[in-house]
Amino acid sequence: MFEGILLTIITAATPLLFAAIGELVAERSGVLNLGVEGMMAVGAVCGFAASNLTGNPLLGVLAAMIAGMLAASLFGIVALFFVANQNATGVALTLFGLGLSGLIGSAFVGVPGVPIPKVYIPGLSELPVVGTLVFGQDPFVYGAILLTIATWWFIFKTRGGLILRAVGDNAASAHALGFSVFRTRFLAVLFGGACAGIAGAYLSMVYTPQWTQAMTAGRGWIALALVVFASWLPGRLVIGALLFGAVSILQLHAQALGIGIPSQFLSMLPYIVTVIALVLISRNRALLSVNTPATLGRPFVPDT
Amino acid sequence: MKKYLAVIGAFALIAGLATGASAADKLKVCFVYTGPHNDGGWSQQHDTARLALEAKFGDKIETAYVENVAEGPDAERAIERLARSGCGMIFTTSFGFMDPTIKIAKKFPKVKFEHDAGYKMADNVSIYNMRWYEGRYVQGQIAAKMSKTGVAGYIVSFPIPEVVMGIDAFMLGAQSVNPDFKVKVVWVNTWFDPGKEADAAKALIDQGVDIIVQHTDSPAAMQIAEERGLHAFGQSADMSKFGPKAHLASLVDNWTPYYIDRVQAALDGTWKSTDTWGGIKSGMVELQPLTNMPDDVKALAESTMEKIKSGELQVFKGPITKQDGSVGVADGAVMDDKTLSGLNWYVKGIDDKLPQ
Numbered sequence: 001m002f003e004g005i006l007l008t009i010i011t012a013a014t015p016l017l018f019a020a021i022g023e024l025v026a027e028r029s030g031v032l033n034l035g036v037e038g039m040m041a042v043g044a045v046c047g048f049a050a051s052n053l054t055g056n057p058l059l060g061v062l063a064a065m066i067a068g069m070l071a072a073s074l075f076g077i078v079a080l081f082f083v084a085n086q087n088a089t090g091v092a093l094t095l096f097g098l099g100l101s102g103l104i105g106s107a108f109v110g111v112p113g114v115p116i117p118k119v120y121i122p123g124l125s126e127l128p129v130v131g132t133l134v135f136g137q138d139p140f141v142y143g144a145i146l147l148t149i150a151t152w153w154f155i156f157k158t159r160g161g162l163i164l165r166a167v168g169d170n171a172a173s174a175h176a177l178g179f180s181v182f183r184t185r186f187l188a189v190l191f192g193g194a195c196a197g198i199a200g201a202y203l204s205m206v207y208t209p210q211w212t213q214a215m216t217a218g219r220g221w222i223a224l225a226l227v228v229f230a231s232w233l234p235g236r237l238v239i240g241a242l243l244f245g246a247v248s249i250l251q252l253h254a255q256a257l258g259i260g261i262p263s264q265f266l267s268m269l270p271y272i273v274t275v276i277a278l279v280l281i282s283r284n285r286a287l288l289s290v291n292t293p294a295t296l297g298r299p300f301v302p303d304t
Numbered sequence: 305m306k307k308y309l310a311v312i313g314a315f316a317l318i319a320g321l322a323t324g325a326s327a328a329d330k331l332k333v334c335f336v337y338t339g340p341h342n343d344g345g346w347s348q349q350h351d352t353a354r355l356a357l358e359a360k361f362g363d364k365i366e367t368a369y370v371e372n373v374a375e376g377p378d379a380e381r382a383i384e385r386l387a388r389s390g391c392g393m394i395f396t397t398s399f400g401f402m403d404p405t406i407k408i409a410k411k412f413p414k415v416k417f418e419h420d421a422g423y424k425m426a427d428n429v430s431i432y433n434m435r436w437y438e439g440r441y442v443q444g445q446i447a448a449k450m451s452k453t454g455v456a457g458y459i460v461s462f463p464i465p466e467v468v469m470g471i472d473a474f475m476l477g478a479q480s481v482n483p484d485f486k487v488k489v490v491w492v493n494t495w496f497d498p499g500k501e502a503d504a505a506k507a508l509i510d511q512g513v514d515i516i517v518q519h520t521d522s523p524a525a526m527q528i529a530e531e532r533g534l535h536a537f538g539q540s541a542d543m544s545k546f547g548p549k550a551h552l553a554s555l556v557d558n559w560t561p562y563y564i565d566r567v568q569a570a571l572d573g574t575w576k577s578t579d580t581w582g583g584i585k586s587g588m589v590e591l592q593p594l595t596n597m598p599d600d601v602k603a604l605a606e607s608t609m610e611k612i613k614s615g616e617l618q619v620f621k622g623p624i625t626k627q628d629g630s631v632g633v634a635d636g637a638v639m640d641d642k643t644l645s646g647l648n649w650y651v652k653g654i655d656d657k658l659p660q
Contacts, residue, residue, distance in 0.1 A: 215522075252503055
């Protein structure tokens with residue numbers, strides 16, 4: 001049972017981690033994109049549709065990535081190129097994405113999806129306890145972990161990452177040094193879209209292989225909170241996603257055990273924990289000021 | 305004055321053009337859905353009945369529907385628009401459409417309204433609903449026969465009487481086969497969140513249940529049962545395609561017999577405002593298809609359904625003991641519909657505390 005619970009927690013955390021890592025990169029470049037939920041919805045429907053039409057889950061994931069990037073580019077053009085208010089544009093993208101996904105998906109409601117096989121690493125997956133836990137997951141779980149490590153490496157160990165952080169912290173200086181703020185931010189936003197698309201595809205292709213409108217059910221907003229929770233550090237993002245996954249799974253177990261706590265209270269527990277964690281972190285000014293991209297949410301218009 | 309008359313004349317002409325041609329000889333039957341017409345569950349079942357009406361009555365009627373109507377002020381606008389567009393009969397298919405339906409019905413006394421799942425009536429508003437608990441009782445029997453662990457998991461939305469009724473009926477059915485049967489209940493506090501429903505199913509299975517029942521709308525739990533090699537029951541529509549090996553029996557809403565009756569009455573001019581609560585007997589509640597079970601279990605399920613049809617078996621007939629050990633229904637007595645529709649206690653043996 002313990003192993004089963006851990007396994008469920010990891011799968012519950014995976015879509016959150018995907019969406020949040022994409023948003024983390026976008027925010028590191030100084031862009032606050034509140035459209036994660038919308039991009040996830042579009043990714044969910046396009047991934048499901050493509051994998052069902054072609055019978056190839058890989059093409060589904062690809063379609064979800066592209067769909068997420070297209071949705072993100074819409075945000076990028078409006079918010080970065082036309083310098084519209086980022087908050088409003090992001091919220092609009094969420095509403096637009098949820099509506100658009102309903103339109104695209106109307107033919108796919110009530111259709112079972114193409115199952116994605118789990119990847120069992122030969123030899124290792126037969127190990128007791130850690131066997132299936134570490135070496136018998138669906139490919140997305142491994143993907144999320146690799147992506148997180150790669151993102152950490154990119155942000156802190158590469159020149160590209162340095163430029164990304166420079167643009168997020170001081171766009172004017174980065175511009176003066178000759179880096180294209182617009183291009184960096186646009187690419188970061190596209191990356192965020194691709195990740196949100198995969199997060200959506202995870203829900204519609206692996207978590208519950210089916211598609212219905214609004215099946216993202218607010219997970220995009222949780223991902224946004226997780227980025228702040230993680231104070232823009234990829235490592236902490238993993239902890240945050242696992243914590244949120246754990247609380248939401250354990251409350252269901254608490255109910256099944258017959259613990260006499262009102263279910264409504266248990267249902268809101270993951271959100272309460274998120275809020276408390278955010279408050280605790282926000283109290284630590286030193287920690288926040290080190291990592292918060294200084295120009296987060298502020299549009300940049302070059303003088304020349 | 306002349307000018308006013310002209311304006312009124314023009315309006316009358318437009319109104320005549322809009323409604324006259326069709327409304328004069330055909331009955332226009334209209335539907336308001338909460339979800340998309342092909343949602344694979346609740347709204348789709350209503351739409352199936354709408355199509356059955358078209359097939360049955362052919363040229364005598366025409367139908368129309370509005371989908372994705374939010375409960376509340378939007379519903380009022382949608383219903384009024386239909387009433388203005390010449391609908392002679394309007395089916396509003398969700399609990400939250402109750403007050404809007406009553407309000408618009410007052411404005412259009414000649415239009416016949418049919419409201420599903422509510423309790424407010426008027427001279428031109430009928431109400432209708434289903435006795436799903438009858439099907440739940442049969443599901444309970446099947447579960448008790450099929451379960452190896454003797455424990456079923458029940459995923460539920462909100463603590464309203466209809467849901468409590470279902471849990472109790474399921475337990476009564478299960479206990480009629482195995483008095484020691486246990487039910488674990490998990491409230492997800494939503495009608496629809498596939499991810500959460502799947503998580504709830506996983507949590508229940510991890511705690512040793514081997515059969516899942518649900519009173520939520522998505523087929524997620526069925527998929528998890530399939531993945532884990534266990535059994536589950538479908539909700540609202542036939543969900544067997546989501547779990548070909550896991551599926552036992554879906555609780556299917558069949559609105560067709562009722563809708564045909566009502567439209568026939570409207571065409572005959574015998575339509576009156578009525579209160580219908582139909583179950584297995586009237587063909588509204590169905591348990592089908594029965595799959596993945598041995599012949600003796602299938603036979604038991606079928607004979608129980610026959611007994612419910614004939615009236616020999618009543619689900620809420622005493623003796624029924626409440627969870628706390630007190631008397632729920634006295635020996636030989638049958639719970640009346642009014643008490644039943646306000647049910648707020650568990651029967652003995654359910655492993656959960658009912659949220660109040």
